[in-house]
Amino acid sequence: MDQLLTGIHQFHTNVFQHERSFYTKLASGQHPSALFIGCSDSRVDPSIITQARLGELFVLRNAGNIIPCHGASNGGEPATIEYAVSALGVKDIIVCGHSGCGAIQAMLQPEKMAKLPLVRGWLNQAEATRQIVTENYSQYSGPALLEIAVREHVLVQIENLQTHPAVAVKLQRGDLTLHAWIYQMDTGEVLAYSTADGGFAALNHLAPHEASKRSVANHRKAKKPSSR
Ligand SMILES: [Zn+2]
Numbered sequence: 001m002d003q004l005l006t007g008i009h010q011f012h013t014n015v016f017q018h019e020r021s022f023y024t025k026l027a028s029g030q031h032p033s034a035l036f037i038g039c040s041d042s043r044v045d046p047s048i049i050t051q052a053r054l055g056e057l058f059v060l061r062n063a064g065n066i067i068p069c070h071g072a073s074n075g076g077e078p079a080t081i082e083y084a085v086s087a088l089g090v091k092d093i094i095v096c097g098h099s100g101c102g103a104i105q106a107m108l109q110p111e112k113m114a115k116l117p118l119v120r121g122w123l124n125q126a127e128a129t130r131q132i133v134t135e136n137y138s139q140y141s142g143p144a145l146l147e148i149a150v151r152e153h154v155l156v157q158i159e160n161l162q163t164h165p166a167v168a169v170k171l172q173r174g175d176l177t178l179h180a181w182i183y184q185m186d187t188g189e190v191l192a193y194s195t196a197d198g199g200f201a202a203l204n205h206l207a208p209h210e211a212s213k214r215s216v217a218n219h220r221k222a223k224k225p226s227s228r
Pocket of ligand 1 (some may be wrong): 039040041063065066098100101102103104
């Protein structure tokens, strides 16, 4: 705790005071461009891995970066998503999983959560991921299975996200882009899924115009009605 209190002092003295106009301007309102949905893991900080400044990302984090389907949870997730999309008007939603995710590991071994009933109940929201992995990747185990599960999981959450009415409306209008990312803790890379090639690729190896194309295809976007 002492380290955190020292940090608060250092922030106010060395950071806030030096950029007072930037921080006080933020006090008048927020206009984030993206909603970042990630894991609560202490090693995966959205602002660190994207180098975003305050005010740029609206952030939703929970154990396992889970997005319950619309109607499946009365928790903060659906409200946060609705507010980001409908009130703040974010143009992008990033769902970011990460390598070595303890929540995904626990989801694969639910018997180890006997003494954590709330965690077990929460991870039940990711049952689709568990079944996809156990039924389709039975030849894998250990770290390789976890890596597959992390990737499948983020794609399942992208599907869940689209069941939320606010998201569906903006997708239909073509006003929203969805991104499935994986943060690799051992290399510092961020992998992004592209529907075009059906795989993940490291964004830092791509030119900006190539990196910006790696997103989830919007199949909801309305086709222009044909003229008669
Ligand atoms: Zn995690």
